[in-house]
Amino acid sequence: MAQGIAPLAPGLTSFLKSLKTTPADPSVEHLISLLKRRQIRNSRPCAIATTALMLRVVGEFKGRDAAKLVERIRQVGRRLTAAQPREVVVGNIVRRVLGLVREVLDDNTGGDSHAGSDAGHHSPAQHDSMTRPTLSSSISTFSPLRHAAAEPMDASMTSDMSDSSEMSRRPPLLTSHTSYAPTSAAPLVNSLFGLFSQPEDSNASTPTGATSPDGKTANSLNLERLADLSRSTNIDLKSEVMDGIRELQDELEQSDEQIAGVALEHIHSNEIILTHTASTTVQKFLLSAAKKRKFTVVHAETYPHDNTATHGILLTGRKRETRLDEDEDPWKPLTATGIPVYVIPDSHVFAIMSRVNKVILATHTVLANGGLVAAAGAHMIAKAAKEHQTPVVVLSGVYKLSPVYPFDIDELIEYGDAGRVVPYEDGEFVDKVDVEHPLYDYVPADLVNLYITNLGGHAPSYLYRIVADHYRTEDITL
Amino acid sequence: MPPKGKKGQSADKARPGEEEREDPLQAVILADPFETRFSPFTLERPRCLLPLANTPLIEYTFEFLANAGVEEVFVYCGAHRDLVEDYVKKSKWSSRSSPFSKLELIQSSSHSIGDAMRDLDTRGLLVGDFLMVYGDVVSNLPLETALAAHRARRAKDKNAIMTMVLREAGTIHRTKAQGTSPVFVLDPTNDRCLHFEQMPNKDQTHFLSIDPELLSDHQEIDIRQDLIDCGIDICTPDVLALWSDNFDFQAPRKGFLHSVLKDYELNGKTFHTHIVSDHYAARVRNLHAYDSVSRDIVSRWAYPLCPDSNLVQGQSYRLQKGNIYKEEGVILARDCVILPKTVIGRGTSIGDGSVIKNSIIGRHCIIGKGVNVDGAYLWDYASIGDGSTIKKCIIADEASIGRRCTIDSGALISYGVTIGEGTTIRGEHRITKASRRRDLDEPTFDKSTDATIVGAGGVGFEFQDSDEEDEDEIVDGLIAANSMYNLANLSLESISTLNSESEDDVDFEIRHDRSAASSFRSVGSQDSQHAANFDHDASASIYDSLEQGHESANIQLELTALRMSTNASDHQVRRAVVVAFVKHITSLVKSGTSIREAVAQVFSQHKDLVDRSIFDKASSSKVDQVDFMLLLQTDLAHRDxxxxxxxxxxxxxIELDSIEDDGVLQWWGDAKSVETEELKKVKAKTQQLIDYLNQSSEEESDEDDEDEDEDDEDSE
Structure with missing residues (x-):
């Protein structure tokens, strides 16, 4: 669009830049206005912006009172989510930061019991679920599905999730457990995810995804151990939380690579894959598979709201619309790796579905019940796939996984610019016809066969468990 | 690279694209467009603070500028500066998190956009390229491309001084200017604007006259009439200089653009256009546009500028199916019905059995039981009594409508007005509580309630159009061809539209049949563009003076000066005098003076004015007197x-001897005086006078008169 010159309009890049110099409060306002103005939109930019802001907020927090810090984060979080309730990711990140704070607290108050295990799934006494520590830890020693086995769904929501940030770090834990051998929990964690993520470890084709988190998390874990050492005397709440937030940032950065790491497990030679909308996660996933295998991609263009970005991502490897990718390296488009890509209008999805072997969907938000909110058209694709018994795989970073239950689906769906559907020039039409242009679709859980997150693959019915691992009950309502 | 110091000072703000920019991008908001198209609401509040979909208009403008990455904003205020200032001070735009590094209000005493521009030039605030927008722009356009194109052109050619951002729209569009339509002649190869004219042009024709050279100089030419001109201009400081050089320009398009393009040979400046075919851009330039932009916003054409974006702090709108937006804390009775395309603000309560449709309802409104609201705009704290029917109208803050009232389409009910029980307000009414005292823009509350309009127990009276002008040339009158806001009667009543529409109706006829007979109308039509302003300025100033009871010598002086400066014809002077007199007389009559007294008062007091505009007493054919009478007749044809x-x-x-007997008789015999039914009707009563004159003056032939009589009888 703007040739040669740097983008002028504010967006994620300008926000991150200004964040370096601006104090927290104006930055919060700034982000709120950007969110309202939709200058930062879609899950990843929102997540990046929120994490960066949280780092700033925590960094500027004065004092050592943890309760006050929690209150401060909640207050910021409430304002951010109120500004744009449909960007659920913002709330997710805030909840995870809150979880971090609580975890640091728990680690310190329950310090002695902590020493042995780093998985941290024993809960400190001050939590509401007083009865459960023994239960969960006892199960955890022999069952990989310890939590799932231990609790019915509701209980899981109220269960203490003292280990939330540990959980978020689980993939690193997996890959780094060798360096972290002394922990008794390591084999356990390994077995927990052996089901899905074992291949990831053994897979030689994804060296980048596996190694880079490795180093970083190992480092941060070391830091944490250092903190552990000093904990008994003097806790540095702030720096620990900030470390946690940085890990969260790493997670955001790496989730695409980690998801791409398992691509070969899911995409086989000569398959026909159907996908839609412009998603970096999906593109990286397919690209990673394309290194080894030949397959065919059918791409629904998601007209009208996302077609320019879709075309852009297919032709040049970057979304033309989004402004953030100036600092992101553009990658080669799929076609450059020799994969044939067919772009079809959404209306042809059903017709072509009989020949498709697998549907891969990108997502905007994944909800705790296993349903997802994705770019409009996803529901239709999933329905058509169901009709043809084609497996539907959803790719999503864990950060998109939300503890929100979709009681009111309409609330989650954003309606966009009607002008994309009908040209505004058509005066008579504009005057007489109401045009609705939903940007997102809600896809119910029963239409999805598998979720692939940066933790591995999960059945939709298992998602609540991951939610329980990542978010604390007391934070679910901000 | 920007100088270091500058970068440091604004680095903490949103500062996108800093490597590229030499100067911070500046913008001027013309918060007061010097018009009265939103009367009577603008009597008490500045236009830019009127709520559009429950958000003040200026918020949309700020959003637009923030979206475009503007850093320094100057708000140019006219009337109600204090209110604008209060608002801006409290808003998020002047807080620390504001995307603007500078937000300044400029107060001016300007009376037109031209004055404002010249004033800006003398202030020297604007250093580099700047955006000029009105305080009523609603747009989600990203300006990057337009700005980049502008800069690229500018780098190549210093004379490319302005880029106008225009939105494509079809031939018929609700958001386009109604009534008048701007025509752009463009060279599509380099987006240059070659010629601009507004239809109907000042000759009141719909013909576009293009310099033949344009055709020979350019390979391709587009003549476009399908563009929404939303007044977004990217200007260089040269534009201001140009305004200053031409101190008689008043309007940015009709005046400035048109003339500068015409004088291309002289000044060598070029204007360019940036035409966009997606995104939303519109100006809320009149009530019709208010209606259509509101509907666009509710139907999400202007996304993300929708109610549920909650642009203003404290808003909490949520979208429900069918474009229903409700804020938190709305109280709905169990069996009230909210139909699609409705916005309801916080604290509003709606009673049993009420039906709300296509309406925008502000905060804390109270709507009783069994009320039917369709297409209405209710501002904050309005209340509607049980069983009323509200059609497409505007009910301003704190106005209250009694029970079982009917408000018809097009009615405007201003702040704090109370409508008594069981009253029906017809569509053409504009009811207010505040009357403007001339020259002080202070609303005063001294006028009495007009119970015939507002009903028993009501408070308020019919608004008298003050004679301010639509300086802006994108004027479409208040009347849209098929608009609900059909305020035809009002605009005929008002001088302010003299330049635009009523002139079309009135003068067209006159000139049409006159062209053969006499030459002075054609003189008028060849008047320079300044003369076009004369009509309005002169009549406005005379009317002002009459209202304030100035001496006629002073009025005469002012009028002469105006006539000289604009090179107006005698005909125009007469017309101005007639229009102002008639308006003053009718307002006197309305305020209770008897017709005879009012006429006597005005004409005897200001006899000089009439005399000084008539120069043919000596000659036998009384052309001027006939013209004067014709104008009088035409003007009165539309009045009560x-x-x-x-x-x-x-x-x-005749009594004053301003018009001689002969003059009146010649007028009576003039073919143009019996042109239309209306004209015949209005002169019918004067028959007695003519009869009397004929008796007294023997030399007049009886036959003529009788013919005339027969004609009259035939027609009636």
């Missing part, structure tokens, strides 16, 4: 009691 006033006026004029 026009016939009675005409009779008294004619009698009085």
């Amino acid at each position: 009691n026009g016939d009675a006033i005409l009779l008294s006026a004619a009698t009085k004029l």
